[in-house]
Amino acid sequence: MESTRKRLITLLAKKKDEYISGQKLSDELNISRAAIWKQMKSLENEGYQIEAVSRKGYRIVRFPERMSVNTIQWNLKTDWLGQNMHFEEQVDSTQTVAHQLAREGAEHGTVIVADEQLKGRGRLHRPWHSQKGSGIWMSIILRPDIEPHRAPQLTLASAVAITKMLKFLTGVQPKIKWPNDIFVGDRKLAGILTEMQAEQDLIEYVIIGIGLNVNLDQKAVPDDLQDVATSIQLETGKAWKREELIQELLYQMESIYELFLQQGFSSIKQAWEQDAYRLGETITVKARRKEWEATLIGIHEDGALIVEDENQSKSVLYSAEIDW
Ligand code: BT5
Structure with a gap:
């Protein structure tokens, strides 16, 4: 069973700019409004910054440094x-x-x-x-x-x-x-x-x-x-x-x-x-047991690499070692 504290953070963390009313939190978590207030104080002690606005409710303004x-x-x-x-x-x-x-x-x-x-x-x-x-x-x-x-x-x-x-x-x-x-x-x-x-x-x-x-x-x-x-x-x-x-x-x-x-x-x-690296430049290709100099032309409709050798002959490569 998830702790009340964890569920409270999850509820508050769902939407960045929205407030959640104390009533809604108390209904969802099945605890009293006073207990919610106590939980908020303990979160603040841990580095959360929580804003409370009357008639709107609570929202988290800042999280502690640690990622979660x-x-x-x-x-x-x-x-x-x-x-x-x-x-x-x-x-x-x-x-x-x-x-x-x-x-x-x-x-x-x-x-x-x-x-x-x-x-x-x-x-x-x-x-x-x-x-x-x-x-x-x-x-x-x-x-x-x-x-x-x-x-x-x-x-x-x-x-x-x-x-x-x-x-x-x-x-x-x-x-x-x-x-x-x-x-x-x-x-x-x-x-x-x-x-x-x-x-x-x-x-x-x-x-x-x-x-x-x-x-x-x-x-x-x-x-x-x-x-x-x-x-x-x-x-x-x-x-x-x-x-x-x-x-x-x-x-x-x-x-x-x-x-x-x-x-x-x-x-x-x-x-x-x-944004292709070295597009239009000369690279050395090692594929099909051969090694040759080629110009990087782009990629094919299916994602394979297209290179062109000095005789304007194009190759479509699905796997190759490239010397950049
Ligand atoms: C990659 O492999 O570039 C894929 C790396 C994927 C890492 C992510 S992290 C999340 C997920 N969990 C994992 O365990 N892996 C994935 P490759 O093309 O094989 O390049 C590996 C080479 O990059 C190494 O041999 C180093 O030369 C170099 N390298 C290692 N760590 C690096 C780093 N932090 N930044 C830059 N280069 C690095």
């Missing part, structure tokens, strides 16, 4: 994405938690956020550095009714959502490096890891893992990533509230996902190409 489901959902404008949310102070990997929850039947749009990951991972089990409090370490469970071969398009769609959020809120100018990185200049700001559970032509679930460095200063960047990684703080010179970024990111993800389902990937292609 409530602080993330407080100003979340999505219809379904993240309405079911889990927050963990410390996990091995939010991907592992997400797989477990998905197997147990977690609903489409469930989001798992962690403050710290001990075994954050990238593709091919490469490690993902996920220091406490310094980034967005998040996994999203989706149950899309699409053919499994289209799942990689969700990685590209997620990259577009991340760039939209970054441009809108932070002013950082991100580039999307095919297939799963977000770069600023020549440094990695974020990575996406898409994992899928499917049977033949049916997707059971997809998990989109997003790692985004937020408040990581140069000292906190591990030695092996000094020349590789960047963070929003390093790019903008100030610290950011992670909740605000997550709220906007989930909002962008939800709208892009709906566009993707209704109109297909081609509706996202243009936004992707607009």
Whole structure:
């Protein structure tokens, strides 16, 4: 049974600018008005700032510094994405938690956020550095009714959502490096890891893992990533509230996902190409046991990379190692 205190915060946290009357709170929680008042005082002692206005009721004006489901959902404008949310102070990997929850039947749009990951991972089990409090370490469970071969398009769609959020809120100018990185200049700001559970032509679930460095200063960047990684703080010179970024990111993800389902990937292609890393430049491609120099032309309607060699011959690549 959820504690009264937790239910009270959840009720107050639902809508950022709306007051809830003492009467309504007392009805919903089945406690007296005096008990509500006592609860409010105890929340204030913990760092919540609560405004009480006569004939309107109560609302939360400020949360304590620590991140929680409530602080993330407080100003979340999505219809379904993240309405079911889990927050963990410390996990091995939010991907592992997400797989477990998905197997147990977690609903489409469930989001798992962690403050710290001990075994954050990238593709091919490469490690993902996920220091406490310094980034967005998040996994999203989706149950899309699409053919499994289209799942990689969700990685590209997620990259577009991340760039939209970054441009809108932070002013950082991100580039999307095919297939799963977000770069600023020549440094990695974020990575996406898409994992899928499917049977033949049916997707059971997809998990989109997003790692985004937020408040990581140069000292906190591990030695092996000094020349590789960047963070929003390093790019903008100030610290950011992670909740605000997550709220906007989930909002962008939800709208892009709906566009993707209704109109297909081609509706996202243009936004992707607009911010593509090294578009029109020469790169070295390793694929089909060959290695060649090519110009990056863009992406295909289905999300594959299009490159053109010196004889103007185009190739469509579904998987390749690129020397950027
Ligand atoms: C990725 O893999 O870029 C996908 C990363 C996904 C991480 C998220 S966090 C939430 C969820 N839970 C998880 O356990 N994972 C997901 P890949 O393209 O394989 O890149 C991995 C490489 O990025 C490493 O080999 C390092 O070189 C570099 N790297 C590791 N940590 C980094 C960081 N914090 N910032 C920038 N680069 C990093």
